[in-house]
Amino acid sequence: MSPRTKEQNEEIRLRRLAQIRKAAADVFLNKGPLLEIRDVAVQAGLGYGTVYHYYSNKGNLLHDLLWDALERSGGWLEAPRASASGEAPAGGHFGLATAADTGNSAAADSQSGSRETAVATELGPVAAAGIRLLQLWAEDHALYLLHKLAGEGFASLPEARSAPLSAAFRREVLAPLAALLETGRAADGTAASGGNAAEPPYRLQRAEMLLAALVGCASLSIRRGKLHEEAMDIARFLKL
Numbered sequence: 001m002s003p004r005t006k007e008q009n010e011e012i013r014l015r016r017l018a019q020i021r022k023a024a025a026d027v028f029l030n031k032g033p034l035l036e037i038r039d040v041a042v043q044a045g046l047g048y049g050t051v052y053h054y055y056s057n058k059g060n061l062l063h064d065l066l067w068d069a070l071e072r073s074g075g076w077l078e079a080p081r082a083s084a085s086g087e088a089p090a091g092g093h094f095g096l097a098t099a100a101d102t103g104n105s106a107a108a109d110s111q112s113g114s115r116e117t118a119v120a121t122e123l124g125p126v127a128a129a130g131i132r133l134l135q136l137w138a139e140d141h142a143l144y145l146l147h148k149l150a151g152e153g154f155a156s157l158p159e160a161r162s163a164p165l166s167a168a169f170r171r172e173v174l175a176p177l178a179a180l181l182e183t184g185r186a187a188d189g190t191a192a193s194g195g196n197a198a199e200p201p202y203r204l205q206r207a208e209m210l211l212a213a214l215v216g217c218a219s220l221s222i223r224r225g226k227l228h229e230e231a232m233d234i235a236r237f238l239k240l
Contacts, residue, residue, distance in 0.1 A: 027039045041131075
């Protein structure tokens with residue numbers, strides 16, 4: 001058997017990191033800061049030494065998990081484009097699905113896009129975006145963890161690590177959400193058209209409060225494994 005190439009080794013490394021981070025998010029959902037590297041190894045189905053090779057402490061693991069989730073956190077504000085472009089939907093498995101999974105889900109993706117169009121018409125763009133976010137949380141617990149810990153100021157991390165993450169979350173998630181909320185208010189006739197490109201503090205606060213409400217409402221459903229199907233009920237309950 002010929003030795004693996006550098007590219008093959010890198011692909012294996014990236015897949016292993018994704019596997020470990022996904023397991024860590026699942027464990028954190030149940031154990032919170034009590035998470036241990038050994039718990040992650042069990043959840044991932046890997047040896048303790050394998051996980052320890054990549055992450056010798058849970059602080060580094062949580063830090064990387066959150067930044068990795070942040071890189072995927074913006075797509076929910078836009079409607080899925082799978083039916084038009086053939087690309088995987090924003091609510092997919094974020095690069096972790098196999099080719100077979102992707103092929104088998106094509107019909108479901110199209111149906112999902114149709115449902116979300118109907119939701120947007122019935123409840124409005126803010127509700128549709130909120131439902132997409134809840135459904136993403138159901139599939140990717142790291143994204144839920146990101147939004148949950150953001151509401152706590154990333155207190156689980158040292159300030160030197162939490163501050164840059166908070167600033168990036170504000171820029172990549174809160175500001176676009178605030179703009180969407182303002183657009184929704186204008187469409188309802190509750191806000192003046194036009195305005196400054198800068199986000200006044202109250203706009204970001206509204207976005208923070210909305211995310212906090214979604215996190216709180218999603219907590220029970222996500223633990224019961226029912227969040228995906230209960231997302232619309234939550235949106236209606238919050239009157240998004």
